[in-house]
Amino acid sequence: MRKLIVSEFVTLDGVMQAPGGSDEDRRGGFEHGGWQMSYHDDQFGEFIVQGIAGAGGFVLGRKTYEIFAGYWPTAPDETAAVREPLNKLPKFVASRTLRDPLAWNNSTVMGDVVSGVRALKEESGDHLLVIGSGNLVQTLIQNDLVDEFRLMIHPIILGSGARLFGDGLPKRPFELVESVTTTTGVLLATYRPSEK
Secondary structure: OOOOEEEEEEOOEOOOOOOOOOOOOOOOOOOOOOOOOOHOOOOHHHHHHHHHHHOOOOEEEEEHHHHHHHHHHHHHHHHHHHHHHHHOEEEEEOOOOOOOOOOOOOEEEEEOOHHHHHHHHHHOOEEEEOOOOHHHHHHHHOOOOOOOOEEEEEEOOOOOOEEEEOOOOOOOOOEEEEEEEEEOOEEEEEEEOOOO
């Protein structure tokens, strides 16, 4: 059985929307796209690379899939440590509108997300990694399918935007199993469900 790990860029006020670019996701009038880009350092980059390199596949929501599929197949060589696993490994996409075959190598649409993820977790192999995919993450949390959160908590408050933990999620305790702070003040924190 393999783990499902959620890896997210998040602000102090819990915003996860459009961390990578100004035009990444403007829904709701969001104007802070690209908010995490100035916080990169070597430690931050290594945390991202290790998480992606250790994955056996990716579970993505439709929006994140479309953003990734538009960039990673032809990403520049200096991104190879991230580009290669993303391009080669299987990608399972949660979507009500996309249909197979998908254009990006090794990508397939899941039918029912909850049963699909449960079945994937029953397989042997390296962990499954969820990146971005806010709506999908809400569904995974509601159905108790997340085994670990790897959060990159940035020292910034945006005051608006889609949040990682939306209202109405079930109460669930977690334990901090690892943390380190980068030179730019980003807290790299790993949490797992706790029995407390």
